[in-house]
Amino acid sequence: MRVHVVEDDAGVSDSLSLILANLGHDVISYPDAESLFRSPPPDGSDTVIVDLTLPGIPGAQVVRWLLKMAAVPRVVVITGQSQSAIDHQLRGLTPAGVVRKPLTVEALARALPAS
Amino acid sequence: MRDFSSSPDLQEPPTVSEAQLLSVLDTAADGIIVIDERARILIFNKACEQMFGIASVEAVGQNVKIVMPVEYAHDHDKYVGSYIRTGVKKIIGIGREVRGLHADGTVFPLELSVGEAATPDGRQFIGILRDLRPRKESEQRLADLQSELVHLARVSAIDEMGAAIAHELNQPLTALMLYLQAIRRAHSRGMDINAMVGDILDKAAAEAERAGHIIQRMRQFVEKREPVRSVRDIDPMVDEAIELTLLGQRHRIRVEREFAGDLPPVAVDPVQIQQIVVNLVRNAIEAAAPTGDPAIRVRTRLRDGNVVIEVHDNGPGIAAPALPKLFEAFASSKRRGMGLGLAISRTIAQNHGGDLLVDPGGNGKGACFSLVLPVAPPPVPSEVG
Structure with a gap:
């Protein structure tokens, strides 16, 4: 399966790509929302992992945009913020999964569809 | 010179007026000691008995050295002799802080002023003494409280x-x-990971180090410690x-750093100065955040012989009504925090012989706070004598 990772932190992005590849996925990484939008859009069978705290366009806006697509990909939010901050930003949005940092491979695997 | 020990005047009972004088001396809150030209105690009032733990009857007739710690006692006779010979006043009419010796061995700070009187029996010196311990204690308490508050603001x-x-x-x-x-996964699946494991472990170690740095920086900042001044360069301190x-x-947020790079050092408590900078930068970020393109500029430079650290923001500036209370404690308009930041920052700056100033900006200009610190004096070889 193809997994898109939108994460600005280089360490998190790199380790995430490694573990996802390890789990058998094709990984495409983006340092920010803008570079995701410039690339070919994800299709309905893809998963997009989005960090809520991004430079420039905020993560919640990426989630909103993805959930409005004709073929909605699976959207998984990752974040280190407090629950109230997460709730506030995701008002009215229901991504397939929200995984809080620090991430573990088990928590990630649960949020991804069984392949 | 007359020898007073054989003076008949002293052996005679006090006259009425002398008895009155003595009772007045005994009601005085300050210690009063009268000595003759040879430093022998003639009068030792009640307050002195209390202060030094010596009864008046024991003190009278002895050399005044008995109430002095050794380092003064040693030279006191010389001082008196030299004054009588030369007339050069070192303490008379001036008053200074000295140390006294209690009978139990305690050495304590005293404020001593000395007057001189010419009497028919020769010159006499009148010392008025005040125990400085209560004042020192309250000064110390104030200093402790202040450093407690400064620490609290950091926390x-x-x-x-x-x-x-x-x-x-x-x-x-x-x-x-x-x-x-x-x-772990690659290993448990028996995958050959030899080629990449070293690289991954290096990256993992670097991340652990990054976490450690964050903790370290925080710890340095919040740990409770005595304020310590040292001579430092301001630029790295501000950067940190x-x-x-x-x-x-x-x-x-964009942060522009314009460091002079060649400033003379300042004598400061680095953690307290960083506390001011953290406070100013946080305020600046908060002020700039609502603008479309938030940016702050931190600049260091030399101005009128002082080192100045300026923190600019590109926010709306400070509204005129808020300005008079800006540096007052608990007057903050912010919902979070104690509203102590600027009040404490200014106190710290002034304790360092500097100040914290503000240009409120407005009309499209952001605010600018300037932390002014005096340049450290050049090191001087310790004085001799």
Whole structure:
């Protein structure tokens, strides 16, 4: 399966790509929302992992945009913020999964569809 | 010179007026000692008995040295002799802080003023003494309280940044966990990972180090310690403080650093100065955040012989009604925090012989705070004599 990772932190992005590849996925990484939008859009069978705290366009806006697509990909939010901050930003949005940092491979695997 | 020990006047009972004088001396709150030209005690009032733990009857007739610690006692006769010979006043009519010796061996600070009287029996010296311990204690208490408050404000600053700092710590911890789990998985599946394991472990170690740095920076800042002045360069100190502040920032913001690079050093408590910078930078970020393109500029330079650290923001400036109370404690308009930041920052600056000034900006101009610190005096070889 193809997994898109939108994460600005280089360490998190790199380790995430490694573990996802390890789990058998094709990984495409983006340092920010803008570079995701410039690339070919994800299709309905893809998963997009989005960090809520991004430079420039905020993560919640990426989630909103993805959930409005004709073929909605699976959207998984990752974040280190407090629950109230997460709730506030995701008002009215229901991504397939929200995984809080620090991430573990088990928590990630649960949020991804069984392949 | 007349020998007073054989003076008949002293053996005679006091006259009425002398008895009155003595009772007045005994009601005085200050210690009063009268000595003759040879430093022998003629009068030792009640307050002195209390102060030195010596009864008047024992003190009278002895050399005044008995109430002095050795280092003064040693030279006192010389001082009296030299004054009588030369007339050069070292303490008479001036008053100074000296130390006294209690009968139990305690040495304590005293304020001593000395007057001189010419009497038919020769010159007499009148010493008025005040125990400085109560005053010293309250000064010390005030200093302790102040440093407690300064520390509290630092803890409060970290507390306010807490959520954001937790987020910042989460990043390296996430990366570290995922790197290790990647190796673990590959290993348990019997995959050949020799080629890449070294590289991954290096990255994992770097992430652990990154987490450690965050903790370290925070710890240095909040740990309770005695204020210590040292001679430092301001630029690296300011840079570190900016890094610490950015750790706790949710907002992405441009920070321009314009460091002079060649400033003379300042004699400061580095943690307290960083506390001011953290406070100013946080305020600046908060002021700039609502603008479309938030940016702050931190600049260091030399102005009128002082080192100046300026923190500019591109926010709307400070509204005129807020200006008079800007540096007052608990007057903050912010909902979070104690509203102590600027009040404490200015106090710290002034304790360092400097000041904290503000240009409120407005009309499209952001505010600019200037922390002014005097340049450290050049090192002087310790004085002799």
